[in-house]
Amino acid sequence: MTNPLAPPLRFVELPAAAMTALLDKDLAKAGVLTGVELTDYFLADGLMWLWRYRLGQLADDPGGAPWILRTLACGADGGVVGHAGFHxxxxxxxxxxxxxxxxxxxxRRGHARAMLVELLRRAAADPRAITVRASISPGNVASEATIAGFGFAEVGELWDEEDGMETLYERPARPTAPAGPAAARTAP
Known part of the structure; x- marks a missing residue:
C-alpha cells in the first residue's frame, strides 16, 4: 500500500485547544499548541464549521478523540501541507x-494519497474498524483519483447538509488476500 513516489509526511495532532484557537482566529496560539506554523487556510469558512463540529463531537464523546482529532500533515520542510483524519x-x-x-x-503532488495511505493504515490497525468510507462530491475528479487503486467501490449516494450530494465509496479496513490457486489447494 505504500507509494514510493508519495512525498514523506509527518503528522502532528490538532488538539481541541488548537481548534478553539482557530475558531477565535488566533493562528499564533494554534501554532504554539500544535508546534507548527499555520496559514490563513485554516481560518477559511469551509474549515471553521469543521472545527466547531469536531469540538461538538469531542464534547459528546471524549473517547473518540483519537479518531476525531485531525492531524496536520507536514512536508519534508516542516511546513503544513494539509489535514487528515476520520469523521x-x-x-x-x-x-x-x-x-x-x-x-x-x-x-497535485501526491500529498492527499500519502495522507490516505496513513488513514488506511490507522483503520487497519484497529480491530473495531471493519469498513472505510470516502464520500466524494460528484465530479470531484481529484478526490476520485486520490482513492483510485485503494480498493474502494462505489456503494451509493448520500445528501450531506453541508456538502450536498456525495457519492459513497467503501472498502474493507483490512483487505483480504485474493483467493487463488494456493488458497484452493489448502481448502478442505
Missing amino acids: GPPDEVGMVEVGYGVLPEFR
Whole structure:
C-alpha cells in the first residue's frame, strides 16, 4: 500500500485547544499548541464549521478523540501541507469515514494519497474498524483519483447538509488476500 513516489509526511495532532484557537482566529496560539506554523487556510469558512463540529463531537464523546482529532500533515520542510483524519470512531457496524484536505498550493503532488495511505493504515490497525468510507462530491475528479487503486467501490449516494450530494465509496479496513490457486489447494 505504500507509494514510493508519495512525498514523506509527518503528522502532528490538532488538539481541541488548537481548534478553539482557530475558531477565535488566533493562528499564533494554534501554532504554539500544535508546534507548527499555520496559514490563513485554516481560518477559511469551509474549515471553521469543521472545527466547531469536531469540538461538538469531542464534547459528546471524549473517547473518540483519537479518531476525531485531525492531524496536520507536514512536508519534508516542516511546513503544513494539509489535514487528515476520520469523521469519527468506528460506528456500530465498524465503519469509519476518511477526511483529508490539501492546501491549494500543495495540490497535485501526491500529498492527499500519502495522507490516505496513513488513514488506511490507522483503520487497519484497529480491530473495531471493519469498513472505510470516502464520500466524494460528484465530479470531484481529484478526490476520485486520490482513492483510485485503494480498493474502494462505489456503494451509493448520500445528501450531506453541508456538502450536498456525495457519492459513497467503501472498502474493507483490512483487505483480504485474493483467493487463488494456493488458497484452493489448502481448502478442505
